[in-house]
Amino acid sequence: MSTTTTSTAVLDATGQYYKEFNEQIRELVRQGVTEFRLDNVNGQRYIATGLEGDFIFEINGLPGQDLAAFTRGARIRVNGNVQDGVGNTMDDGKIVVDGMGGDVVGYAMRGGAIYIRTDVGYRVGIHMKSYLDRRPTIVIGGKAGDFLGEYMAGGIILLLGMFSDKSDAPITGRGLGTGMHGGVIYVRGNVPEHQLGPGLRSRPVTPEDMQVIEGIVRDYATELNLDAEEIFSESFTKIRPFSHRPYGNMYVPT
Amino acid sequence: MPQFPNILCEVLTVLFQPINKNYHEFIIERDKDRCINCQVCVRQCSYEAHYWDDNRQKVMHDNSKCIGCHRCEALCPTAALTIRRTPSEFRPNANWRPVFLQNIYKQADTGGVLLAGMGSPVDIPVYWDRLLLDASQVTNPSIDPLREPMELRTYLGTKPDRLKLLENGQEPPSLQTEIAPQIKLDTPIMFAAMSFGAINFNLHRAMARAATELKTAYNTGEGGLHRSLFKYGKHTIVQVASGRFGVHRDYLNAGCGIEIKIGQGAKPGIGGHLPGEKINDKVSETRMIPIGSDAISPAPHHDIYSIEDLLQLIFALKEASEYRVPVSVKIAAVHNVAAIASGVVRAGADIITVDGMRGGTGAAPAMIRDNVGIPIELALAAVDQRLRDEGIRHKASVVAAGGIRCAADVVKAIALGADAVYIGTATLLAVGCTLCGRCYTGKCPWGIATNDPRLSKRQNPDVASRKLVNLVNAWSHEIQEMLGGMGLNSIESLRGNRDKLRGIGLSDTELDILGVKHAGR
Numbered sequence: 001m002s003t004t005t006t007s008t009a010v011l012d013a014t015g016q017y018y019k020e021f022n023e024q025i026r027e028l029v030r031q032g033v034t035e036f037r038l039d040n041v042n043g044q045r046y047i048a049t050g051l052e053g054d055f056i057f058e059i060n061g062l063p064g065q066d067l068a069a070f071t072r073g074a075r076i077r078v079n080g081n082v083q084d085g086v087g088n089t090m091d092d093g094k095i096v097v098d099g100m101g102g103d104v105v106g107y108a109m110r111g112g113a114i115y116i117r118t119d120v121g122y123r124v125g126i127h128m129k130s131y132l133d134r135r136p137t138i139v140i141g142g143k144a145g146d147f148l149g150e151y152m153a154g155g156i157i158l159l160l161g162m163f164s165d166k167s168d169a170p171i172t173g174r175g176l177g178t179g180m181h182g183g184v185i186y187v188r189g190n191v192p193e194h195q196l197g198p199g200l201r202s203r204p205v206t207p208e209d210m211q212v213i214e215g216i217v218r219d220y221a222t223e224l225n226l227d228a229e230e231i232f233s234e235s236f237t238k239i240r241p242f243s244h245r246p247y248g249n250m251y252v253p254t
Numbered sequence: 255m256p257q258f259p260n261i262l263c264e265v266l267t268v269l270f271q272p273i274n275k276n277y278h279e280f281i282i283e284r285d286k287d288r289c290i291n292c293q294v295c296v297r298q299c300s301y302e303a304h305y306w307d308d309n310r311q312k313v314m315h316d317n318s319k320c321i322g323c324h325r326c327e328a329l330c331p332t333a334a335l336t337i338r339r340t341p342s343e344f345r346p347n348a349n350w351r352p353v354f355l356q357n358i359y360k361q362a363d364t365g366g367v368l369l370a371g372m373g374s375p376v377d378i379p380v381y382w383d384r385l386l387l388d389a390s391q392v393t394n395p396s397i398d399p400l401r402e403p404m405e406l407r408t409y410l411g412t413k414p415d416r417l418k419l420l421e422n423g424q425e426p427p428s429l430q431t432e433i434a435p436q437i438k439l440d441t442p443i444m445f446a447a448m449s450f451g452a453i454n455f456n457l458h459r460a461m462a463r464a465a466t467e468l469k470t471a472y473n474t475g476e477g478g479l480h481r482s483l484f485k486y487g488k489h490t491i492v493q494v495a496s497g498r499f500g501v502h503r504d505y506l507n508a509g510c511g512i513e514i515k516i517g518q519g520a521k522p523g524i525g526g527h528l529p530g531e532k533i534n535d536k537v538s539e540t541r542m543i544p545i546g547s548d549a550i551s552p553a554p555h556h557d558i559y560s561i562e563d564l565l566q567l568i569f570a571l572k573e574a575s576e577y578r579v580p581v582s583v584k585i586a587a588v589h590n591v592a593a594i595a596s597g598v599v600r601a602g603a604d605i606i607t608v609d610g611m612r613g614g615t616g617a618a619p620a621m622i623r624d625n626v627g628i629p630i631e632l633a634l635a636a637v638d639q640r641l642r643d644e645g646i647r648h649k650a651s652v653v654a655a656g657g658i659r660c661a662a663d664v665v666k667a668i669a670l671g672a673d674a675v676y677i678g679t680a681t682l683l684a685v686g687c688t689l690c691g692r693c694y695t696g697k698c699p700w701g702i703a704t705n706d707p708r709l710s711k712r713q714n715p716d717v718a719s720r721k722l723v724n725l726v727n728a729w730s731h732e733i734q735e736m737l738g739g740m741g742l743n744s745i746e747s748l749r750g751n752r753d754k755l756r757g758i759g760l761s762d763t764e765l766d767i768l769g770v771k772h773a774g775r
Contacts, residue, residue, distance in 0.1 A: 050573055
């Protein structure tokens with residue numbers, strides 16, 4: 001099934017069960033292959049899960065659950081939509097999805113970037129955290145479901161709300177940033193107050209915030225071939241935690 | 255307070271003193287003839303109950319600050335100190351016991367959720383005490399483990415449906431079945447999941463070394479694994495909980511097994527919360543979160559909302575570790591534990607750990623700890639029976655945790671169906687814990703549940719490791735004695751062998767759930 005060129009291994013996923021398919025990839029990794037093109041991917045789970053190193057993946061089709069879970073370093077481009085759990089607990093790397101993301105994108109990720117061109121589902125960016133120089137980033141070009149950035153402990157979520165299939169939906173679902181105690185959520189335009197988690201408020205961005213946003217947007221636009229200026233044509237707001245210890249005073253010793 | 259004359263200040267202090275100022279639990283008795291004012295107690299007490307009074311030029315104490323840890327009593331060079339329960343008593347009332355009064359006063363003062371440490375102290379039946387073991391008499395000989403081999407070795411992991419052997423008549427048969435990865439234990443006792451952060455590095459190192467020397471395993475808990483302990487990986491089970499602290503590729507590949515923590519016996523259904531005070535540089539480095547920030551574990555894993563999702567994480571972990579180690583799933587013992595266990599095994603868990611409601615914790619809301627869940631004995635019996643009834647018992651090993659106090663409890667757990675047990679509270683007791691239950695303050699005077707360097711140095715990893723090895727060796731010998739007495743020479747012959755158990759003073763329903771006959775039958 002595989003044709004190994006000088007640099008890129010091309011694998012056809014047609015009719016393959018994920019275990020065998022991923023084992024093939026790992027075997028090629030052991031042989032020193034670093035660039036992959038995966039064609040006709042159709043729901044195979046765990047692609048690039050647990051890989052460490054400077055790998056490049058181009059995925060054509062629809063990868064299954066937990067794409068790049070626990071990954072450290074891989075750069076992945078998906079020409080299509082993805083299922084749930086992209087970048088679950090990922091450590092580092094970059095995932096660019098030229099389509100929709102599912103639920104639980106970037107759960108507990110602590111480094112790297114995930115760019116989604118259109119909408120994402122529920123519970124995206126839950127418990128993202130930053131550590132030392134690692135500052136994970138999720139950019140969503142469309143709209144998000146409920147509980148975006150819940151328990152967020154660090155990193156950046158940038159929600160654009162522009163490239164959405166859901167014209168009637170609000171830019172984000174309920175409980176945005178509930179329990180967040182670190183990191184920042186930037187939103188293009190405004191968020192209705194009642195969509196925010198308890199105790200949170202959205203505020204205007206500062207020039208320093210705009211610098212951060214600009215850097216991310218330019219890279220995002222380049223990766224997905226979008227017009228950065230169109231993205232900047234609207235102002236941004238931000239949501240930050242009201243405390244980095246939201247539950248610090250809740251208890252009394254017995 | 256504004257500028258008032260001193261006497262007025264004192265009056266005001268009394269006026270605004272909380273109701274419960276003098277309703278403390280313990281009193282410190284100092285034998286004046288013995289006390290030499292050496293101030294050891296002052297230095298040892300991290301709650302500042304003892305202090306040096308400059309005016310009186312002697313050591314004094316404040317009973318209201320004593321938490322009953324006995325550290326001062328243990329270290330007083332002249333044995334001048336005794337810690338007692340306060341003899342002051344409320345009017346007897348079988349319903350409104352003092353604990354309820356004291357808690358209400360505290361909550362009325364603060365509006366806080368009652369927080370507790372260690373396992374539940376409430377009076378819920380301990381079935382271990384109502385189960386009796388068998389021994390051989392006449393009809394089959396008992397075995398003396400001092401003279402004859404006695405096998406305690408245990409393998410945790412999924413076992414094949416059947417074995418296929420290749421026999422050609424001449425050579426010994428060879429095994430054709432591929433055996434799934436197993437955790438090999440020389441004794442069925444493991445050190446339970448207690449995270450680095452909740453307990454300090456000295457004790458993590460002690461557990462790692464003791465587990466290695468004993469050829470058993472210890473569990474990292476949910477706070478990651480410090481890189482300097484990776485070398486003990488062959489005896490380390492790494493845990494993945496909802497906060498995913500310190501969970502990365504290297505961590506997943508560092509141990510002999512991976513455990514998904516769904517629930518904890520002491521606090522089923524809720525998450526965890528390590529206060530920022532306990533996050534020092536080393537904890538921060540291991541958990542991969544900033545120093546001083548709270549480490550919050552959400553109640554559920556947000557990528558697990560169903561058995562199918564659990565399957566997904568089990569296999570994500572297997573993919574990430576290239577199927578080299580078994581994956582365990584730890585659940586708390588709750589009402590439907592047997593059905594849940596069946597789902598967990600069908601989702602692909604190689605090991606299922608069931609944690610009973612008497613299990614310990616570094617911090618849990620008292621209401622949850624004391625009222626949620628069921629005892630491990632009933633849960634274990636129900637899980638083992640259910641998996642047998644469904645013909646899937648061999649697909650996963652069962653580990654029992656939460657309330658194992660002695661070697662006889664281990665033997666009874668194995669006879670009820672466990673493959674092995676975890677000991678947590680017993681592990682801490684071995685290094686000096688006195689169950690004072692204030693683990694969440696970070697001030698543990700015994701140097702256990704604290705990362706304060708002044709306190710944590712009270713635990714020497716060499717001494718602690720030796721004590722853990724001694725404890726498990728002693729229990730293992732006792733298990734061998736009990737097995738020998740029953741005429742068994744292998745722990746495998748005891749597993750799920752409920753005929754070796756009899757109940758005493760139990761109802762028909764209890765006997766039915768435990769699957770044992772009453773003593774005398």
